[in-house]
Amino acid sequence: MKTLKSIILSLIISVPVISVAQETIRDIRANGNPIINADNSATFYLKYATGVTPQLNASFLSQPAEMTYDSINNIYSYTSAPLPSNIYTYTFNVEGTPILDTSNYQMMRDITSVMNYFIINDGNSSSMGYLCDANKVARGSVVTQWIPSATTGSSRRTTIYLPAGFNPADSTRYPVLYLLHGSGGDEDAWQELGRATFILDNLIANGKAEKMIVVMPNGNIDRNSSPLQTSGERPGMSNGRWMDGAFELYFPELVEAIDNLYPTIQSAEGRAVAGLSMGGFHSMNISRIYPEKFSYVGLFSAATTAHASKNKIAEVFENEIDRLKAQMQGPLKLYWIGIGTDDFLYEENVNYRAMLDSIAFPYQYHESAGGHQWSNWRDYLSIFLPLLFK
Amino acid sequence: MKTLKSIILSLIISVPVISVAQETIRDIRANGNPIINADNSATFYLKYATGVTPQLNASFLSQPAEMTYDSINNIYSYTSAPLPSNIYTYTFNVEGTPILDTSNYQMMRDITSVMNYFIINDGNSSSMGYLCDANKVARGSVVTQWIPSATTGSSRRTTIYLPAGFNPADSTRYPVLYLLHGSGGDEDAWQELGRATFILDNLIANGKAEKMIVVMPNGNIDRNSSPLQTSGERPGMSNGRWMDGAFELYFPELVEAIDNLYPTIQSAEGRAVAGLSMGGFHSMNISRIYPEKFSYVGLFSAATTAHASKNKIAEVFENEIDRLKAQMQGPLKLYWIGIGTDDFLYEENVNYRAMLDSIAFPYQYHESAGGHQWSNWRDYLSIFLPLLFK
Numbered sequence: 001m002k003t004l005k006s007i008i009l010s011l012i013i014s015v016p017v018i019s020v021a022q023e024t025i026r027d028i029r030a031n032g033n034p035i036i037n038a039d040n041s042a043t044f045y046l047k048y049a050t051g052v053t054p055q056l057n058a059s060f061l062s063q064p065a066e067m068t069y070d071s072i073n074n075i076y077s078y079t080s081a082p083l084p085s086n087i088y089t090y091t092f093n094v095e096g097t098p099i100l101d102t103s104n105y106q107m108m109r110d111i112t113s114v115m116n117y118f119i120i121n122d123g124n125s126s127s128m129g130y131l132c133d134a135n136k137v138a139r140g141s142v143v144t145q146w147i148p149s150a151t152t153g154s155s156r157r158t159t160i161y162l163p164a165g166f167n168p169a170d171s172t173r174y175p176v177l178y179l180l181h182g183s184g185g186d187e188d189a190w191q192e193l194g195r196a197t198f199i200l201d202n203l204i205a206n207g208k209a210e211k212m213i214v215v216m217p218n219g220n221i222d223r224n225s226s227p228l229q230t231s232g233e234r235p236g237m238s239n240g241r242w243m244d245g246a247f248e249l250y251f252p253e254l255v256e257a258i259d260n261l262y263p264t265i266q267s268a269e270g271r272a273v274a275g276l277s278m279g280g281f282h283s284m285n286i287s288r289i290y291p292e293k294f295s296y297v298g299l300f301s302a303a304t305t306a307h308a309s310k311n312k313i314a315e316v317f318e319n320e321i322d323r324l325k326a327q328m329q330g331p332l333k334l335y336w337i338g339i340g341t342d343d344f345l346y347e348e349n350v351n352y353r354a355m356l357d358s359i360a361f362p363y364q365y366h367e368s369a370g371g372h373q374w375s376n377w378r379d380y381l382s383i384f385l386p387l388l389f390k
Numbered sequence: 391m392k393t394l395k396s397i398i399l400s401l402i403i404s405v406p407v408i409s410v411a412q413e414t415i416r417d418i419r420a421n422g423n424p425i426i427n428a429d430n431s432a433t434f435y436l437k438y439a440t441g442v443t444p445q446l447n448a449s450f451l452s453q454p455a456e457m458t459y460d461s462i463n464n465i466y467s468y469t470s471a472p473l474p475s476n477i478y479t480y481t482f483n484v485e486g487t488p489i490l491d492t493s494n495y496q497m498m499r500d501i502t503s504v505m506n507y508f509i510i511n512d513g514n515s516s517s518m519g520y521l522c523d524a525n526k527v528a529r530g531s532v533v534t535q536w537i538p539s540a541t542t543g544s545s546r547r548t549t550i551y552l553p554a555g556f557n558p559a560d561s562t563r564y565p566v567l568y569l570l571h572g573s574g575g576d577e578d579a580w581q582e583l584g585r586a587t588f589i590l591d592n593l594i595a596n597g598k599a600e601k602m603i604v605v606m607p608n609g610n611i612d613r614n615s616s617p618l619q620t621s622g623e624r625p626g627m628s629n630g631r632w633m634d635g636a637f638e639l640y641f642p643e644l645v646e647a648i649d650n651l652y653p654t655i656q657s658a659e660g661r662a663v664a665g666l667s668m669g670g671f672h673s674m675n676i677s678r679i680y681p682e683k684f685s686y687v688g689l690f691s692a693a694t695t696a697h698a699s700k701n702k703i704a705e706v707f708e709n710e711i712d713r714l715k716a717q718m719q720g721p722l723k724l725y726w727i728g729i730g731t732d733d734f735l736y737e738e739n740v741n742y743r744a745m746l747d748s749i750a751f752p753y754q755y756h757e758s759a760g761g762h763q764w765s766n767w768r769d770y771l772s773i774f775l776p777l778l779f780k
Contacts, residue, residue: 049439099489102504113495134620138545141533141535143531229529231509
């Protein structure tokens with residue numbers, strides 16, 4: 001009887017324990033990882049060998065957090081504080097090696113690094129969680145297209161957003177935003193890391209941005225595409241042609257090609273150019289040397305000096321002040337500058353604004369917290385888009 | 391002196407060891423993983439906690455292979471046999487948990503599973519390694535477009551391939567292949583796992599396939615898109631509407647929408663429908679109930695009976711023999727069936743062919759090794775495409 005009693009007792013005790021363990025594993029497989037709790041905190045699980053201290057490296061943490069081993073469920077876990085409505089990226093990390101979360105199929109690539117992401121969407125149409133999410137709104141099309149270039153002697157892969165309702169057969173003509181990535185990025189970056197097509201769909205559907213075509217070219221003049229689209233090519237930045245002015249001189253050819261391929265408004269009032277980091281540098285230069293082409297300019301955490309060019313093409317960089325004076329006299333309607341106080345380019349932007357101020361060049365300035373990071377660039381895009389083509 | 395000598399000696403001995411270790415790690419970071427050796431074998435490295443036995447789970451292995459721990463370089467590794475020119479998928483595996491290779495940014499998603507891939511391309515334009523790779527050939531555009539449907543009362547996300555040189559402004563009209571995925575797949579599957587747009591670019595560039603538009607819809611009638619494109623939606627197969635006939639009844643609406651949106655050849659001679667597994671089932675049914683619409687049909691590892699439908703829509707499935715007889719009298723030019731001898735649907739296909747034979751229904755039959763797997767479906771596509779629109 002004692003043995004039977006102890007068996008029954010152990011069953012009574014062990015059943016809930018087994019149940020919890022199975023429930024945890026079932027949740028991860030059925031519902032994905034992380035689990036979003038009722039208070040919008042997120043619980044991350046990681047199956048890994050015992051005896052190590054995995055860390056969670058997440059965009060909502062200022063430094064990686066240690067995960068706790070749960071010997072009952074035989075799994076590591078970490079629960080965050082409640083999180084605001086936003087998109088978040090993360091990987092696990094064990095002794096310096098990043099570990100992707102194979103229980104979460106949501107991943108995005110940043111050059112050679114792949115990371116997981118998840119979205120907390122509170123349904124508030126102003127929140128970044130809503131703006132970055134695939135809500136039940138009219139959705140635009142996304143085209144990846146190889147556009148021939150006589151300048152480079154090659155075809156260059158370009159990502160193009162066409163707004164919901166776009167129909168080449170009707171007579172509507174659309175304004176165009178040229179949206180440029182940073183060093184080492186490619187024509188996938190704004191769509192993938194920047195969630196640009198989601199932000200556009202949501203702002204347009206809620207009447208906060210005009211319908212527009214958005215052109216996201218590859219900004220490395222000596223590369224034609226993402227490394228995923230070129231056999232044997234290794235990812236990374238341009239080699240010798242980085243920020244030397246060649247991309248800027250190529251740019252009018254892209255504008256002409258887009259004007260030939262799509263029903264665009266073919267004047268400055270219907271054109272914007274904006275970009276992040278190196279793409280901000282490109283936008284600054286392109287709008288300065290072709291002031292008649294663009295009424296709207298956006299510099300997001302922009303490099304404002306050529307950091308790495310060995311052989312700068314003089315005609316792109318000469319007469320800067322005179323050209324800026326001409327630009328402010330032209331069709332310019334908006335010159336928008338955004339930067340984070342922790343950005344390594346912050347001082348450079350202070351100096352650039354001082355130079356603009358010295359010639360009374362008009363601009364809008366947005367200063368945020370944080371540094372050189374996609375969370376800021378998604379924010380800047382969501383602020384910039386509603387200002388265009390009004 | 392002895393101490394100095396031993397220090398020098400240890401330097402002489404240790405330098406090459408350190409050098410090898412650093413070289414290994416440098417190679418992984420700089421060149422990605424796996425390393426393709428001169429004989430086209432592949433060496434895979436994995437940084438992981440000691441004391442476990444990681445496995446390599448790769449598409450070229452019949453079962454997972456144990457990786458060896460190298461205590462000098464402090465890394466696990468595995469070297470394959472020399473591999474033919476092809477695309478290969480893999481993950482690592484530790485005690486049942488899949489581990490993605492974060493040293494290789496090349497990944498593809500199969501429903502909820504993400505895996506790494508790599509390509510061995512010998513440059514032979516007939517090899518699958520070449521056909522699946524991004525070669526220096528003219529490249530088509532890829533559009534993801536939400537197409538409204540009155541039948542389903544929603545917009546449905548569709549992936550559309552437009553061949554190189556496509557220009558809606560000229561007078562060229564293109565034939566259309568409708569290419570359908572299997573259970574649990576979505577409108578990204580043929581592009582991502584099937585490498586369909588690469589195979590098309592390469593076959594067309596080498597004069598082996600006609601220029602065509604390829605339409606890859608979502609084949610789950612109660613889902614509008616990939617889960618990555620629908621907020622809060624969990625991936626997986628349709629719930630109640632799986633293989634019940636509803637997708638087939640919706641299909642003419644998609645064909646009409648494509649004919650309105652793109653410069654298509656609007657007759658059977660300019661239309662093909664093909665698919666894998668459930669998509670083969672759809673192709674079989676669609677071409678049988680609308681025989682006037684399609685001259686080319688492809689069944690790749692097709693389900694030929696409705697495996698899971700609880701509430702089959704009778705009008706789709708009734709009068710099968712009479713309809714097949716009408717189909718063979720119509721504009722049908724090619725009815726292509728491909729299946730692997732290890733496929734769980736092999737017997738079903740034997741039975742279906744016996745039925746076709748009993749009414750002298752003409753078809754081409756391709757039997758391969760292997761089972762229900764993407765390596766076969768990529769092969770079948772590369773065989774099927776050159777037969778279309780001749």
